[in-house]
Every structure is written in C-alpha cells, then in structure tokens.
Amino acid sequence: MTPRSRPTAGGSTALPGTDFGHLTESTRPLVELDDAARIRSIRSERWIGYPQARSVLGHLETLLSWPDRQRMPNLLLLGSTNNGKSMIIEKFRRTHPPTSLSDREQIPVLCVQMPPEPSPSRFYLAVLAALGTPIRPHSRVPDLERQALMLLRATKVRMLIVDELHNVLAGRDNARREFLNMLRFLGNDLRIPLVGVGTRDAYLAIRTDPQLENRFAPMTLPTWTNTPQARSLMASFAASYPLRQPSHLASPEMTDYLLTRCEGTIGELSTLLTSAAVLAVDTGAEAITPGVLERTEYLGPTERRRQFERHLP
Template structure:
C-alpha cells in the first residue's frame, strides 16, 4: 500500500486532513542534480583555505527557479552542524543606492540600521561586524537589485565585494537573474573573481520526469498519479514553463485538491480544474480585466 511514497511520507496518510494539507503546503527542496551540484560548489567555498584574493560564485537563472531555496537550505544545514555561523544570507534590498545595499547587509547581520543614510558610518559598522563575526561566505540574494543604481554606486558595490575578500577572507555568492552575470563580466578583473553555476529552466526530458517522480513520492496521496507519464508530464511542463517554483506550485495545488475531494491522486482533469495561468500569460489573463 502506498509503495510510491517515501518512507517518511507514508505515515501522513493516517494523519488528519488538516495535517496532510499542512504537510503539502510546507516549503520543500527537491534534491535534483542541479541543486546537489550547487550545494557542492558552496561547500567547496566554505572549506577552502584562507586566501588574500578569494573567489566567489554566481548562482544565476530565471526567477522562481529555486536559487534562493538552494542557498537558504545550505545556510541552514551549515548552522545545524557548526558551532559558529560562517554562512550569512543577505536579502539585497530593492531600491537604488549604497544606503540600501549596506542597510541590507546590516539587517542580515542582525545589527540596528537606524534611519541614517550616512554611508560612511554604515561601512564602518559593517567592517566592525565582519571583523568580529568572521563569516566565510556572504550570500547576496536578489543581487540584481544592487545593480540598478547610478554607475558610481554600482562600482562601489563591486569594490566592496573585492574588498571583503582581501580584508576579511570572505567569499561572496551572488544570486540573481542574468543581469548579475552581465555586470560581473563587464571587466576581466571582476570576471576572474567569480565562478558561474547556472540554474536554467528545465527542459522536457528524463531529468524533468525524474523531478516529477520525486515530487509525487513526497506528497501524501494514497493513489498513484503517474505524473511523469504523458500527457500529465507535458501538461505540467507547459503550465510551469520549466520553472521549478511553478512546477512545485502546480503539483502542490493539484495535490491539495486531490486530498480535499477524496480523489487521492492527481489527474489531468484535476490539473485543468486549477485554471492555472502560466507566468508569461498572466499579464494578458482575463482575470486582469476583472480588476479594472
């Protein structure tokens, strides 16, 4: 019974509907090959010997494709196994200017930011924190937000990345869209400081089918859904447009509907009843007209 489920998932079939729904809605990292390789690259940075000119890493790809979850999962796993926190995640603030950028670092390091826009003071505060906390990796999520300001501010941000390697032995990790790759590679000097790990959209094929099998095994439904078989796999791929965040959202929504209806499996008709609109079509969706 329920041999299609992972061992740790199978007991949830005996839980209440509310508990099963909560489990399905919980965020989860699917251990696909791209995520495993990214984790290995981050581990290499964490375990490297001291250096005066540290190398960093770019995790670059489209939105909703799992980059943030990979980084956060790595940071959490490190924190669970280490006596001292060496990996910090900075949520790069929206809005141009150095004050926003430095403010996001102070917030990540759990320091009071205040209302001052004195950039020099913020830099002094950050330097003091980096010297005392001694992080090995600073992960800048949504780093493309820091690249939308004036040219001199962007150059100051890049200079900061160079300096923290030399002065504090920190490897910066930049997460974002393709603009991050473009900016870093505008000069050979910056390009030599960062390796690239691409997180592209999924292609329709065996790896995508394996991903669907992994998802099906992780969702507590009593009956087999055969997500990786045609035409189910094709429909999920088209709706998701190859974005893993959308893939998980679609399958999870269909699983919730299957639990609530008592169907206990995801079907093609169940997917159709979601009326799910792909990201690229939402701007032109009929639902938008109802908002006017």
Template sequence: MSDHLFDRVRPILDRSVEERVAYIRAPRWIGHPVAKDSHQRLADLLARPASLRTQGLMLVGPYANGKTMIAERFAVNHLRTSPEQKVWIVQTREGAGLGHFYASMLQALRAPGGDMWSVGRKAEQLDHLLASIRPRVIIFDEFHNALRGRARDIEAIFAFLRRIGRQFDISPVLVGEVAIYDFVSATSEMASRFDLMAVPRWQYDESYLMLLDSLEAAVPLAKTSDLSDEPLARRIFSLSEGLIGEIVAIVTKASVAAIRSGTERITKAGIDELRHIPVSHRRNAALRECLL
C-alpha cells in the first residue's frame, strides 16, 4: 500500500495527522539537475586557485523558482564539511546606494554598525572584517534590490565587487531576477567577470514528470496519487506556471487537504478545491476586488 513512497517516508504514515502535516510542510530540498549543476559551479568557485581577478557567478531566474534554496543549501553543506566558514550569504537590502549595500553586508557578517550614517566608516569596517574573516565566496541574495538606484550608485557597487575580488580574493555570486543579467551584460568589462547559471521555469517534459514522481514519493499519503499522469500533471503545471516554488506549494497544500479529509490521495478535484491562483493572475484576481 505504501510502495509509492520513499523508504524514509513510509514510517511517517504511522504518525498522527498533525505530525504528518508538519512533515509535509517542512522545507524540502529537491536535487533536480539545475540545482546540482549550480552546486557544482559554486564548488568550483570555492576550490579555485588564488587570483587578482576573481570570477563571479550569476544565479538568475524568475521569482519563486528555488534560487535562494540552492544558495542556502550550498552554504549549509559547506558549514557541515569545512572547519572554516568560507561561504557567506548576504541578504541584499531594499534601497539604493552604497549605504544600504554596505549595511546588508555588515548585518550578514554579524557586525555592529550597519545603521551608522557614514558610508566611509562602513567601508572601513567592511575592509577590516573581510581581511579578518577571509571569505572565499560571498553570495548576494536578491541582488536586484541593489540595482534600483542611480546609475552612479550602481556603478559604485560593481566597483566594490571588483575591488573585493582583487584585494581579498573573493568570488561574488549574484542571485536574483533577470535585471542582474541585464546590468552585468551592459558592459563587456563586467560581463567578462561573471558566468551565468540560469534557473529557468520548468517545461512540461519528462524532467517535470519525474519531479512530480519525486514529490509524490516524499509526501506521506497512504494511497497513490499518480501525479505524473494526465490530466493531473497538466493541471498542476498550468497553476504553477512552471515555477518550482509554486509546484511544491500546490502539492503541499493538496497533500495536507488529503490527509485532513481522509482521502489520502491527491486528485484533480482536490487541486481545484484549493482555488490556487497562478502568480501572473493574482494582481487581477476576483478576490482582490472584494478587498476594495
């Protein structure tokens, strides 16, 4: 009855409803080919020889497509296996200018002074920290937040990224939306410093169907749902618009509903009952009109 589940998942069937729901809702790593390739590219940056002109990486794709999870998973795996922390993640703050950008880095490096006004003092503190900590790779998540200011501010940020490569032997990794690719590719000088690792939307193909099979095997439902069969696979793909975050969210919600209802399987009718609105339709959703 539970042959459709991974071996590690089968024992979860014997737990209470709330325990199974908590298991389903927990963050889940999905090692799909793009994620594995991204980790290899990041590992190559970590293992590279010292250089005065370090190479960086752009991890670019649409919102809700797993880019942050890829970066965080790599950083966590590094911490588990390395005696020294050589990979740091910076959550890039919203707001224009070097001040906001430096504050993001100071916060990520767990340093006080991120809210001080002087940009010059922040720069001095950052230089001292980078010289002391000696990171090898710095991942700037949501880097597109730093690209919404004046042209001279954006150029100053890119100049900073070039300098930390030359002065501290750091490879910057820029994670975010397509605006990153546009800005980096605007000049040959910056384009030559960053390789691209694209995280595109999923296509309706064999890889997508395999993803659905993996998700089905990872959620503790007593009955087989056959997620990769038509028309269920098509329905999930249509609602998710090929975004892995949306695919996982739909399967998670449908799984929880199946447990609570006692049906123990995901069906097309169950998916429809979720009333899931695709990302591209949410701004014009009928529900929004009720809020005015």
C-alpha cells in the first residue's frame, strides 16, 4: 500500500517514514513532486550506463585521443534498429561539447546523419548544416567539398560520426562507389577518426570497398537476452523512475517477459517501461507490477507491423 502523503509548498508531496532506497540518489528528490511533474520526469530522456554502452564510449574516447598519423583508425558501430546506437553517440557528443573562442567555435565531435541517398553533394550539405554554416544554393560538389574541409579544420573537428550509414545501400552501384571514395578521401585528408553507425547493412556497404573494410573496426550491440547483464539493466531502469514503491523487474521470469514483449532492443524496452511507469503514477500503483504491465498500451515491432498491414488496402 502506498504511504499516505501530505501536501507541501509548490504542489509537491512529502512522504513521511520513507527513504526511497529503491531509487537512484538523483531520482529520490523527484518522488516528492506532484504527479504531473513526475510523469514529465518519467517521459524525459534517461541514460542507462550498461556495460556494452560503456565499452563503446571507452573505445570512442581512445579514438578521440589517438595521436595524429597518416592512417587513422575508424569504428563501425553496428546494431539492430532501436537498440541504443544513436543514444550512445549522443551521450559521447554531449561529453565533448563545442567550446566558443573569441573568433570561432571549436567542435571536437561532429555528428552528421547520412542522407537517404549516397550523394557526396548531399553529404557535404549535411556537414555544413551540422557546422551551422550558411549554404549557397546550387553550389557545385568541388565548392562544397572545399568549404566543408576548410570549416572542419577551422573548427578543429577531431572525430566525424556518420549516423544511419546503412543508407549507403540505397544508391546504385556507381553512387555507392562515389560516396565510399569520398569517405576514404575525408579520412585521408583530415587525418581524424571516422565513426560509422548503422545496421548490418552498413557493414555490407563498407565491405564493398576493401580499403575501407580494413580501416573500420566493427563493434556490435546485439539484441538483449536473459543474462545477468540484462537483469542488471532491468534493475537500473526500475531505479530511475520516480515511483514510490519498488518495481521488481530483475527476476529471470520478469526479464523473460519484458524482453519477449519488446523483442530484445533497449529502445523498445524503454518505451514499454516508460508507458508502464506513467500508468503506475496515474493509477496510484506506484510500481511497475505484472498487473500494470498487462494494462500498459504497448505493441512490439512485429505486432505493430501486423496491425499496419491489416489496414493496408
């Protein structure tokens, strides 16, 4: 049963006789907020530092501090859709934010999303947009390349990350070759590590260029199975939501249930547990229980596809 609460200033609630030891230290103060504020906190983005993520971050730190040499090492971060790749990259980028100098900005880590087709012109435009540079319409590829290289050097970019690299396979053979040649040229010319992020198709694209394949060391984020690491992940999620009662998510049975329902990806797991935590606040359950999970409106990827296909003409 939830302890009786008493109102405090600002609409928050103080709960006598509870220390909320089931929550992380940073989450405990949020428990005393009103329901609307707690729900906003539950729905906000959260970082769960599981071992695979920390391993990738450590490797990125190593690459960022790599001494200058003619042939710099690169990384290919691979995983299924919605399995945490982009969140890891964003965490790393936030750890190394831009700094402002008197006459320019320094950007140690530049993240660019791969355009839907492997066109050098569109990629250079994406780089310039990420650098916050005004773009002249109808510029030729050599002009875009020259401007991008100049600004990448001026802002002292030390690592270039290309997300959604699997989009390379969307182009025809000659377009793919042209883009991969451009990628190899950037690495050679700038002498900085390149990081490609994508699904298995990103690896298939890189494999078509033997020189690039030799330079990109792959790291994978496999889908989750019922291991001690997965159960630790469940416990970390449970401790991060400002609920007033413990959520027992780390048992083998509960882990099996959650991973089956979300099909083993951390993005889907986060969506499911966030919806369940909101329902736990709305209903007064104050914990993610089997009953709350049964009532949580959530469909996994396969069921969403089936539902969509049923509505197709």
